Amino acid sequence: MTLPLAQDLPLTQDKQPSPLPAARAAFNRLPFARDLRFVARRLLKALPLLLAVVLFNFCLLKLAPGDAAEVLAGESAAATPEYLAELRARFGLDQPVHVQLFHYVWKLAQFDLGYSFRHNMSVRELIMGRLPATLLLMASALTLAVTIGAMLGVLASNKVNSWRDTLISVFAMLSFATPVFWMGLMMIVLFSVNLGWLPSSGMETIASGRTGFSYILDVSRHMVMPVATLALFYVAVYTRVMRASMLEVFNQDYVTTARAKGLSENRITFRHVLRNALLPLVTLLGVQMGTMLGGSVLVETVFSWPGLGRLAFEAVFQRDINLLLGILLSCSFVVIAANILVDVAYTKLDPRIAMS
Amino acid sequence: MPPKSALALSRRALMIAAIALATGPSPVLAQTPVNGGTLTFALSPEPPFVLTSINTTLQMGMVGSKMMESLLKLDTELKPQPLLAQSWEISPDGKSYSFKLRPGVKWHDGKDFTSADVKFTVMEVLKKLHPRGRSAFAKVIDVETPDPLTAIIKLSDPAPPMLTALASSYESPMTPKHVFEGTDIAANPAVSKPIGTGPFMFKEWQKGSFILLEKNPNYWDAGKPHLDRIVFRIINDASARAAGLESGELQIGGLSPIPLTDMVRIEKNPALAIETRGYAYMSPFMLMEVNTRKPPLNDVRVRQAMAFAIDRDRMTKLVWMNYGKPAVSPIPSPVVTFHSTDVPKYDYDVEKAKKLLDEAGYKAGPDGKRFKITHDFIPLGSDYQRTGEFIKQQLGRVGIDVEIRSQDLPSFFRRVYTDYDFDTTSLYYGAFADPTQGVQRLFWSKSIQKGVVYTNPGDYRSEAMDKALEGAQSENDPVKRKALYLEMQRIAMTDLPIIPLMETRFITIASAKLKNHTLTADGIIGGNFADAWLEK
Numbered sequence: 001m002t003l004p005l006a007q008d009l010p011l012t013q014d015k016q017p018s019p020l021p022a023a024r025a026a027f028n029r030l031p032f033a034r035d036l037r038f039v040a041r042r043l044l045k046a047l048p049l050l051l052a053v054v055l056f057n058f059c060l061l062k063l064a065p066g067d068a069a070e071v072l073a074g075e076s077a078a079a080t081p082e083y084l085a086e087l088r089a090r091f092g093l094d095q096p097v098h099v100q101l102f103h104y105v106w107k108l109a110q111f112d113l114g115y116s117f118r119h120n121m122s123v124r125e126l127i128m129g130r131l132p133a134t135l136l137l138m139a140s141a142l143t144l145a146v147t148i149g150a151m152l153g154v155l156a157s158n159k160v161n162s163w164r165d166t167l168i169s170v171f172a173m174l175s176f177a178t179p180v181f182w183m184g185l186m187m188i189v190l191f192s193v194n195l196g197w198l199p200s201s202g203m204e205t206i207a208s209g210r211t212g213f214s215y216i217l218d219v220s221r222h223m224v225m226p227v228a229t230l231a232l233f234y235v236a237v238y239t240r241v242m243r244a245s246m247l248e249v250f251n252q253d254y255v256t257t258a259r260a261k262g263l264s265e266n267r268i269t270f271r272h273v274l275r276n277a278l279l280p281l282v283t284l285l286g287v288q289m290g291t292m293l294g295g296s297v298l299v300e301t302v303f304s305w306p307g308l309g310r311l312a313f314e315a316v317f318q319r320d321i322n323l324l325l326g327i328l329l330s331c332s333f334v335v336i337a338a339n340i341l342v343d344v345a346y347t348k349l350d351p352r353i354a355m356s
Numbered sequence: 357m358p359p360k361s362a363l364a365l366s367r368r369a370l371m372i373a374a375i376a377l378a379t380g381p382s383p384v385l386a387q388t389p390v391n392g393g394t395l396t397f398a399l400s401p402e403p404p405f406v407l408t409s410i411n412t413t414l415q416m417g418m419v420g421s422k423m424m425e426s427l428l429k430l431d432t433e434l435k436p437q438p439l440l441a442q443s444w445e446i447s448p449d450g451k452s453y454s455f456k457l458r459p460g461v462k463w464h465d466g467k468d469f470t471s472a473d474v475k476f477t478v479m480e481v482l483k484k485l486h487p488r489g490r491s492a493f494a495k496v497i498d499v500e501t502p503d504p505l506t507a508i509i510k511l512s513d514p515a516p517p518m519l520t521a522l523a524s525s526y527e528s529p530m531t532p533k534h535v536f537e538g539t540d541i542a543a544n545p546a547v548s549k550p551i552g553t554g555p556f557m558f559k560e561w562q563k564g565s566f567i568l569l570e571k572n573p574n575y576w577d578a579g580k581p582h583l584d585r586i587v588f589r590i591i592n593d594a595s596a597r598a599a600g601l602e603s604g605e606l607q608i609g610g611l612s613p614i615p616l617t618d619m620v621r622i623e624k625n626p627a628l629a630i631e632t633r634g635y636a637y638m639s640p641f642m643l644m645e646v647n648t649r650k651p652p653l654n655d656v657r658v659r660q661a662m663a664f665a666i667d668r669d670r671m672t673k674l675v676w677m678n679y680g681k682p683a684v685s686p687i688p689s690p691v692v693t694f695h696s697t698d699v700p701k702y703d704y705d706v707e708k709a710k711k712l713l714d715e716a717g718y719k720a721g722p723d724g725k726r727f728k729i730t731h732d733f734i735p736l737g738s739d740y741q742r743t744g745e746f747i748k749q750q751l752g753r754v755g756i757d758v759e760i761r762s763q764d765l766p767s768f769f770r771r772v773y774t775d776y777d778f779d780t781t782s783l784y785y786g787a788f789a790d791p792t793q794g795v796q797r798l799f800w801s802k803s804i805q806k807g808v809v810y811t812n813p814g815d816y817r818s819e820a821m822d823k824a825l826e827g828a829q830s831e832n833d834p835v836k837r838k839a840l841y842l843e844m845q846r847i848a849m850t851d852l853p854i855i856p857l858m859e860t861r862f863i864t865i866a867s868a869k870l871k872n873h874t875l876t877a878d879g880i881i882g883g884n885f886a887d888a889w890l891e892k
Contacts, residue, residue: 065775066766072404074769074809076412077638077786078487078797081808086485090542118404119563120548129563188599200599206566206587207394207559304591306564314401314592319766 039340046336053332054108054325058101061321067093068118068319091117104325113329114322118315123326127308133203134307136219137299140227145234146285150278152235153242158269160247168239176236184229184302191225198224201304226303230296234288241284245277252276278349286342289334389582393890395870398597398609399588402564407547409477409531410485414611414638417526417881419588422569423464424529424552425884427455427474427522430877432633434692434789436523440469440530440553441507450514450832457505461576463532464557471501476533478509482521485541488793489528492521495830514832517790524637525554526882555581555886564590575886582889594618594737601628601865607890608866608873610634610880616677616739622865631864632679634879636690639787639794640860641683642743645772647779648814648853652718652727659852661712662780663702665754666747670704672858675742679863683856685845686795688787690859693834694841699849709754718755726755732772734783735765743782743857774807776815784860785810789877791841792829798854799844800825816853 069087073079088094092103107114113123156168192200199205203222210218249255250273258268300310308327315324346353403416406423427441436444441455461469478499482489495515500508509518522528530553535546549558553576556569567588571581589606591597598614600606602625614622622628644662652658668682681689689695710720718726729751733744741762748758758780763771771777788794797803797810801817824844831837848854864880866873869891876883 064766065763066768066770070769070774070807070809071766072411072413073487074765075415076487077414078412078810079808080487080490081805082490083485083487084808120405121563126563185595185599188596192603192605193599196603200603200605201591201596202565202589206396206589207568207585301593302596304565304589304593304596306562306590310592311564317764317766 035344038344042340042343043336046333049336050329050332051105054105054329055101057325057328058104058321061319061324062097064319066319067091068321069093071318072118104322108329113326116315116320116323116326118318118320118323123323126311126323127326127330130306130308130311133305134309136223137226137230137305137307138296140223141230141296142234142285142288144227144231145238146281148231149235149238150242150281152239153246154269154274156239156243157246157250158265165243169243172236172239174236175232176240178232180229180233180296181298181302183232184225184299187225187229188302198222203306226299226305229302230299237284238281241280242277245280246273249273249277275349279346282342282345282349286338286345289338289341291331291335389871389887389889390892391582391889392584393582393892394585394587395583395608395885395888395890396606397586397588398591398600398606398613399567400590400592400597400613402590402592405547406550406567407529407531407541408526409481409489409529410542410547412487412527414526414881417878418610419567419569420529420550420552421525421554421878421882422556422586422885423550423554423558424525424531425554426525426528426530426882427457428519429525429882430520430523430637430789432636432875432877434520434636434690434877436519439523439525444519446519450516451511453509453511453519455507455509457507458576459505461553462574463534463553464551464572465532465535467532467534468504469530469532469553470504471499471507472504473530473533474507475499475501476537477528477531481531481536481541482528486528489521492518492793513830515830516832516834516837517792517829520788520790521793524876524878524882525884526637526878554884556583556586556884559585566590577886580886581884582887583885586885598622601867604867607870608864608880610862610864612679612739612863613865615737616679619677619679619863627868629866629868629870631866631874631879632861634864634874634876634881634883635860635862637789637876637878637882639688639690639789640784640862641686641688641787642680642782642784642857642860643683643686643798644747644855644857645778645781645783645798646814646853646855647776648816649776652716653729653779655716656851657712657716658718659855660702661709661716661754662751662756663852663855664705664709664712665756666750666855666857667704668857671743671746671750675739675746676858676860679861680858681861683858684849686787686798686848686854686856687791687841687845688859691787691789691791694791694838696842696845698842699845702849702855706753713754713756720755724755725757728757728759729779730759730761732761732763732768732778732781734781735762735768736784740782740784747780747782769809772813773809773811776806776813778813781813782857791844796825796829799848812853814853816851818847818851821847821851 068091069084072087073084092100104114116123116126119126152168156165159165188200191198199222203219205218208218255268255272258272297309297313299305300307312324312327399415399418401415403413403419406416406420408417408420425440427439428436429439431437440458440461442458443456445454457471463469478493478496483493483496495511495513496509497512498510500510532551535551536544548561555572555575557572559570560568569586571584575581591600594614597606597609598618601609623630646653646659648654672678672680672682684701685696685699687694687696713726720726731744731747733740744760748760751758772781786794798812799816799821800812801822803811804815805811821844824840824847828837828840831840864874871889871891872887873880873885874883875887
């Protein structure tokens with residue numbers, strides 16, 4: 001008989017004799033041992049995937065006509081053959097493609113994302129510089145969207161086909177159908193140009209010397225419109241998913257049982273239905289968390305938000321391959337991490353789902 | 357009955373009042389600059405760094421020219437004026453240019469600006485690394501520095517365009533020797549944190565957000581600059597720039613910062629002022645490049661027919677909202693010294709175009725079509741796309757079927773200047789203040805350089821043209837030089853390897869409170885803003 005693997009054992013496994021040395025047994029007794037092991041194994045599995053992502057992206061980007069040197073020369077509105085040759089040599093573009101790829105992968109193996117010649121900065125530095133702005137925008141927008149979306153979904157499903165349900169559905173459809181950039185521009189026209197309440201772009205008042213609370217207030221004022229614009233789009237999705245999922249759970253037998261037991265409708269909604277209805281929402285959130293790092297190109301462009309989305313978008317047109325590869329790789333990593341987190345979250349929400 | 361004279365008087369009084377209203381505050385008030393204030397400047401796209409002596413991106417010039425200055429500047433009439441050089445003298449044979457430098461000028465780090473810096477800039481930076489400088493300074497053999505305030509540029513042959521090249525803080529900023537000497541210039545950190553002699557000093561650059569400059573308290577022109585700070589905000593969305601200008605968060609934006617379709621609204625806004633001067637140095641110009649390698653476009657009659665078939669007046673009015681002037685020759689009219697109207701003309705004439713095409717042997721088929729060509733417009737925004745669509749419409753009327761192709765900028769460059777895989781293009785390019793800087797590269801057979809952007813992609817070769825261009829490069833006599841360029845324009849408009857479409861009028865939009873922002877031929881791109889001030 002083969003020995004069962006640790007993660008296949010029931011939780012009562014520590015009563016059985018451990019087949020492995022004491023250290024492993026001790027590890028298994030830690031509260032999150034199973035989670036940690038699960039995460040580590042998934043991360044290891046992700047390595048070949050990440051390498052495939054790098055290879056695929058590299059080849060794809062190399063297929064695009066034109067290179068960074070041509071773009072720079074084009075922007076200079078002038079060039080000579082020597083000038084272009086010099087730029088290409090500096091950027092390493094004079095090497096054969098397979099040598100370029102080898103150099104890139106070799107650097108990656110040393111945890112070096114390379115150098116962006118376009119920005120005269122290392123890719124890591126560039127990404128880290130933009131990361132806080134992106135995370136701030138995306139996390140705020142997603143949090144707002146999930147909260148409001150879940151609330152509206154519950155409210156709509158609670159009295160299905162009532163005027164309240166219709167109103168919420170209409171709102172959700174409208175905000176989903178409205179183009180993000182249009183919404184953003186209209187907000188700017190209303191709140192910045194006409195009313196003058198909010199700044200139209202940027203993340204902070206430049207060189208204002210603000211610190212502490214006043215700085216937080218300043219950034220918050222700049223955040224209102226981009227976060228609202230982005231959240232509005234996501235709210236629609238979450239509302240729809242939450243509503244559908246709640247309705248499905250409401251039809252389950254155990255809800256009927258609960259009703260028969262004489263539980264109040266509120267108690268049924270919040271204690272019995274809501275928790276089970278959250279699973280599809282978590283799935284969706286996981287998918288969207290994965291795209292978080294990419295930011296939102298449209299919102300970042302309209303509001304001149306200094307995020308990663310814009311950086312990546314511009315890198316495409318500047319043929320800044322190192323930078324683009326770096327951002328894509330980081331995004332892939334976040335997608336993988338988000339997926340793992342979602343899987344862990346499933347087991348916490350629904351004990352019937354086990355990790356394996 | 358009131359006497360007639362009283363009535364006349366009151367009418368005159370009204371007229372005076374009306375004039376006073378029309379001209380705004382009294383000139384005396386407008387002339388007294390106010391010190392202080394922060395100027396917020398819209399910038400897009402974000403430049404990679406800001407040293408225009410090694411990369412001449414216009415946005416780089418906008419930022420760099422406030423910190424780094426050139427020896428001379430060109431006034432709006434394209435006449436050189438002193439800046440870091442107080443005076444200059446050209447030897448009669450045109451082979452020696454002697455500059456007397458302004459005393460007491462210091463770099464931002466406190467070191468003196470001397471003739472050694474001039475020598476370093478010309479010999480080590482402009483001549484070796486500047487995209488246009490390699491040709492502009494090709495004849496320079498040495499820079500002599502007899503004393504710290506005298507620099508003498510020695511040439512092997514006369515090169516009259518050199519003075520124009522030296523007269524713009526965008527084109528040729530003096531570059532500090534003590535910072536760059538012995539280093540890899542392009543990799544030196546000072547390319548992103550410039551040390552110059554200008555009225556503003558580099559303070560901070562937050563990539564993707566802003567570049568901040570502060571007043572130079574030790575500026576050589578005492579009492580200037582008037583502004584405390586300049587902030588360049590990176591705003592890539594045209595509608596967001598429009599909103600920023602309208603809400604007053606931005607005080608200035610150049611290079612036509614908003615779509616022309618929004619200009620109708622902006623023009624009516626009393627808080628904003630529109631300026632179209634300040635672009636003569638670059639002389640932006642719309643033209644159609646034609647690939648003359650293969651039929652039918654290798655036939656000059658076909659190219660002439662195309663020129664007759666495109667109504668440039670309508671294009672200027674409809675597509676460019678009158679922010680332009682229909683072009684008649686390849687040297688645009690702001691370059692007053694060399695511009696010629698005495699050239700073969702191609703006024704809109706559909707019948708003439710059809711007749712020429714018939715003569716060339718391209719008769720209309722049963723569907724009215726004669727042949728099919730492609731058209732690639734430069735992807736710089738909706739105005740350029742509409743230009744392409746306009747051309748398609750116009751050529752369609754004479755039976756030329758045009759397929760418009762759109763792509764991103766790197767693909768456009770690769771297709772046109774490396775692969776030569778195109779029939780016609782429409783694009784804007786800089787004609788520049790001297791034809792050797794901008795116009796020559798389009799027509800010279802020696803600038804058929806595969807892989808180099810903005811050269812002669814249509815494979816046009818003409819001995820007469822080469823002779824005129826090469827003669828003008830080193831002709832020291834201004835009268836003879838002008839004659840050569842007039843001849844060159846005649847040849848260009850006869851052979852039509854490119855079809856000039858329109859002289860672009862770039863727009864600077866600024867707050868009505870901002871004064872003196874455009875004083876030179878390079879406007880806000882090369883102007884140092886020492887005189888600019890904000891009305892309270």
